[in-house]
Amino acid sequence: MIVLDVAWKDLMHSVRSVFMLVFALGLPLLTAGVFYAAFGGLSSGENGRMIAAPRVMVVNLDSAGQAGTMLADFLIGEELSGVLDAVRESDPAAARAAVDAGEAAVAVILPENFTASLTAAGTGGTVAVEIYQDPALTVGPAIVRSIVGQLLDGFAGVRVSVQASGEALAARSIPLDPQTAAGIAAQYTEWVQAQMSSGDGQDWLDVQSVSGAKQESMDTIARMISAIMAMMMIFYCFFTGTAAAQSILQEQEAGTLPRMFTTPARRSMILAGKLLAVLVTLLLQLAILLAVSGWAFRIHWGNPVSVVLGVVGTGALSASFAIFVTSFLKDTKQAGMVYGVVVNLVGWVGISRLFVLIIPGLDKYASYTDIVSLISPQGWAAQIWQESMAGNPVWITVTGMLVLSLVLFGIGVFKFNRRFSE
Amino acid sequence: MEQAIQVQDLHKAFGAIRAVDGVGFSVARSEIFSLLGPNGAGKTTIISMLCGLLRPDSGEAFLLGNSILRQAAQARAVLGVVPQDIALYMDLSARENLSFWGKMYNLRGKALSRRIDEVLDIIGLADRQKERVGSFSGGMKRRVNIGVALLHKPPIIIMDEPTVGIDPQSRRHILDAVKELRGQGMTVLYTTHYMEEAEELSDRVAVMDKGKIIACGTNAELVQLVGQDTRIELAVNVESARVLDAWRAAEGVRGVTADDGHLTVLAGDSNAVLPRLFESAASRGARITSLEIREPNLEAVFLHLTGRALRD
Numbered sequence: 001m002i003v004l005d006v007a008w009k010d011l012m013h014s015v016r017s018v019f020m021l022v023f024a025l026g027l028p029l030l031t032a033g034v035f036y037a038a039f040g041g042l043s044s045g046e047n048g049r050m051i052a053a054p055r056v057m058v059v060n061l062d063s064a065g066q067a068g069t070m071l072a073d074f075l076i077g078e079e080l081s082g083v084l085d086a087v088r089e090s091d092p093a094a095a096r097a098a099v100d101a102g103e104a105a106v107a108v109i110l111p112e113n114f115t116a117s118l119t120a121a122g123t124g125g126t127v128a129v130e131i132y133q134d135p136a137l138t139v140g141p142a143i144v145r146s147i148v149g150q151l152l153d154g155f156a157g158v159r160v161s162v163q164a165s166g167e168a169l170a171a172r173s174i175p176l177d178p179q180t181a182a183g184i185a186a187q188y189t190e191w192v193q194a195q196m197s198s199g200d201g202q203d204w205l206d207v208q209s210v211s212g213a214k215q216e217s218m219d220t221i222a223r224m225i226s227a228i229m230a231m232m233m234i235f236y237c238f239f240t241g242t243a244a245a246q247s248i249l250q251e252q253e254a255g256t257l258p259r260m261f262t263t264p265a266r267r268s269m270i271l272a273g274k275l276l277a278v279l280v281t282l283l284l285q286l287a288i289l290l291a292v293s294g295w296a297f298r299i300h301w302g303n304p305v306s307v308v309l310g311v312v313g314t315g316a317l318s319a320s321f322a323i324f325v326t327s328f329l330k331d332t333k334q335a336g337m338v339y340g341v342v343v344n345l346v347g348w349v350g351i352s353r354l355f356v357l358i359i360p361g362l363d364k365y366a367s368y369t370d371i372v373s374l375i376s377p378q379g380w381a382a383q384i385w386q387e388s389m390a391g392n393p394v395w396i397t398v399t400g401m402l403v404l405s406l407v408l409f410g411i412g413v414f415k416f417n418r419r420f421s422e
Numbered sequence: 423m424e425q426a427i428q429v430q431d432l433h434k435a436f437g438a439i440r441a442v443d444g445v446g447f448s449v450a451r452s453e454i455f456s457l458l459g460p461n462g463a464g465k466t467t468i469i470s471m472l473c474g475l476l477r478p479d480s481g482e483a484f485l486l487g488n489s490i491l492r493q494a495a496q497a498r499a500v501l502g503v504v505p506q507d508i509a510l511y512m513d514l515s516a517r518e519n520l521s522f523w524g525k526m527y528n529l530r531g532k533a534l535s536r537r538i539d540e541v542l543d544i545i546g547l548a549d550r551q552k553e554r555v556g557s558f559s560g561g562m563k564r565r566v567n568i569g570v571a572l573l574h575k576p577p578i579i580i581m582d583e584p585t586v587g588i589d590p591q592s593r594r595h596i597l598d599a600v601k602e603l604r605g606q607g608m609t610v611l612y613t614t615h616y617m618e619e620a621e622e623l624s625d626r627v628a629v630m631d632k633g634k635i636i637a638c639g640t641n642a643e644l645v646q647l648v649g650q651d652t653r654i655e656l657a658v659n660v661e662s663a664r665v666l667d668a669w670r671a672a673e674g675v676r677g678v679t680a681d682d683g684h685l686t687v688l689a690g691d692s693n694a695v696l697p698r699l700f701e702s703a704a705s706r707g708a709r710i711t712s713l714e715i716r717e718p719n720l721e722a723v724f725l726h727l728t729g730r731a732l733r734d
Contacts, residue, residue: 001525001530002525002526005525005526009511013511013514016513017513256509258475258509259503259509259523262475262501263498263523263526264496264498264527265526266495
């Protein structure tokens with residue numbers, strides 16, 4: 001009962017503390033809100049669309065060419081209406097101006113020689129499609145770039161077919177004249193067009209080109225947001241744990257902790273009560289953050305059992321880590337600095353395994369960070385959420401977390417007992 | 423008489439400083455026993471050891487027969503402790519504070535609620551019970567601080583300078599409450615550096631200095647130590663050094679101390695000594711600007727035993 005009495009008193013104190021409310025719930029929710037605003041309406045839309053369609057100005061200067069017309073029509077057409085809000089524009093300068101003015105996210109400008117470049121077999125020339133984007137935006141332009149890139153890959157087939165035909169004719173000592181090359185390109189383009197307009201073609205596009213790019217892009221974004229939210233959740237959780245555990249030092253200085261020690265209650269029970277209060281605060285914080293981020297970003301944190309184990313493991317580990325760190329501190333003056341340095345330092349080591357996943361090019365270090373991160377409690381927390389989100393079993397990790405929690409709490413209680421028995 | 427508190431040769435050092443150096447005393451049931459001494463004398467260290475907050479380097483103490491070393495939990499259960507500093511939760515109301523601390527002494531339910539009502543009456547804060555303690559005056563906080571120690575009706579109450587820094591009205595309330603506790607059969611161990619409080623409250627007083635008890639007994643017994651000297655407190659309009667040596671040499675004067683322009687003269691017969699002091703001052707161009715005569719008290723005892731005033 002003493003454990004519950006102490007925990008309840010601490011929770012009452014937390015509920016009445018503006019600092020704790022802001023720190024434990026206000027700031028995480030505010031941060032989630034900032035992400036929500038930054039990634040604009042990720043949870044809205046129909047048919048599972050995850051992001052608002054970016055406004056795209058399509059300028060086709062290759063109006064005489066078949067490939068340019070087909071690409072422009074496709075970007076503006078029905079197939080991509082759920083992904084892009086594309087409109088036709090004849091003047092490249094006007095399209096760029098619309099982007100500069102923030103009226104559009106991207107301008108796609110197909111050059112005058114777009115079709116000709118595709119059919120210029122063996123020239124090695126390049127097809128320069130200009131994608132003019134608002135530098136402040138990331139997601140919308142990335143989607144457009146990805147879709148256009150995938151389509152261009154398809155059109156590259158024109159060039160390949162012309163080149164292959166040229167080589168085959170050359171082997172028979174027959175020169176490939178421009179009219180024949182244009183004919184081959186036209187036939188290939190017609191075939192592509194036929195594929196795009198037929199039912200099969202739509203599948204082809206969806207699978208190999210447009211929809212594939214969309215899904216990949218969305219998956220990348222979702223993975224990034226999931227990793228960011230997991231990192232944020234772990235960081236806040238450990239900071240909140242230390243902030244709550246600081247009440248031990250505050251009570252020591254206020255004289256209420258020594259006074260508790262003059263009662264018949266055992267010290268370990270009193271400290272367990274304080275740990276329980278920290279734990280409940282953290283579980284509440286985790287539950288709210290998981291729910292809000294799940295709703296706002298449609299993050300799938302894992303199956304319910306894994307999520308519960310993840311919450312328990314993360315809460316227990318951050319609470320006991322907080323007690324452990326606090327047991328080394330003399331007073332609240334030390335606490336601010338030490339908490340900041342230790343939790344940040346250990347925290348970054350721990351979440352490095354998630355960090356490398358969201359920074360392009362760093363994922364090659366994942367095998368190292370997966371090991372190194374486990375020297376910190378935050379690393380274990382990051383691992384369990386990675387496993388849970390990936391649908392992998394979390395039993396081993398949660399067992400490790402609970403064992404580590406017991407060790408850290410045991411050391412903390414031992415040190416506190418020694419401190420107050422001198 | 424059965425002893426409620428027995429302290430045997432307690433020692434506690436912090437580094438090179440001997441905070442408590444071989445202290446021993448005993449307190450009978452229903453007795454108010456005061457530890458009187460200046461700041462740093464070792465009073466709070468003794469109390470911290472009795473409460474289990476500090477472990478003695480050596481020595482032993484018993485609370486109602488329970489060893490503070492071997493039966494610590496039982497010893498703490500018979501104690502109510504009023505710490506020197508206010509140890510309450512400022513963001514909780516008076517009633518919420520009492521409720522929490524009552525639970526720490528294993529009081530629950532209706533019994534706790536009834537006892538809280540009784541304690542609120544004792545400390546005179548029944549009508550303010552729902553207000554946050556943080557909004558209380560210093561005196562009111564002190565009263566709640568005492569109330570916490572009374573919740574479980576402990577047979578022994580330890581009060582560590584409970585009247586420091588409070589208004590006269592609250593101080594009077596606390597002193598009356600302490601007497602009332604003795605009337606209810608509680609044993610009170612009281613520490614103070616206010617001589618008047620020790621004199622008013624205590625059945626017996628232990629005078630402490632530098633970690634040791636230098637005298638112990640009833641008021642009358644302690645005063646006997648300095649004989650029946652009267653204390654004459656004076657101020658002069660010149661530097662005290664000008665008259666100090668002459669007054670020390672005056673017939674009938676047993677001692678003179680100077681403190682911040684104030685002089686204290688110990689004399690057997692004030693009627694005989696006072697004219698000599700006036701005469702001596704006048705002959706040195708000094709004029710006595712204030713004068714107060716005090717009958718022998720604990721302050722004089724401390725001065726006699728240590729050569730210093732209690733407030734030094």
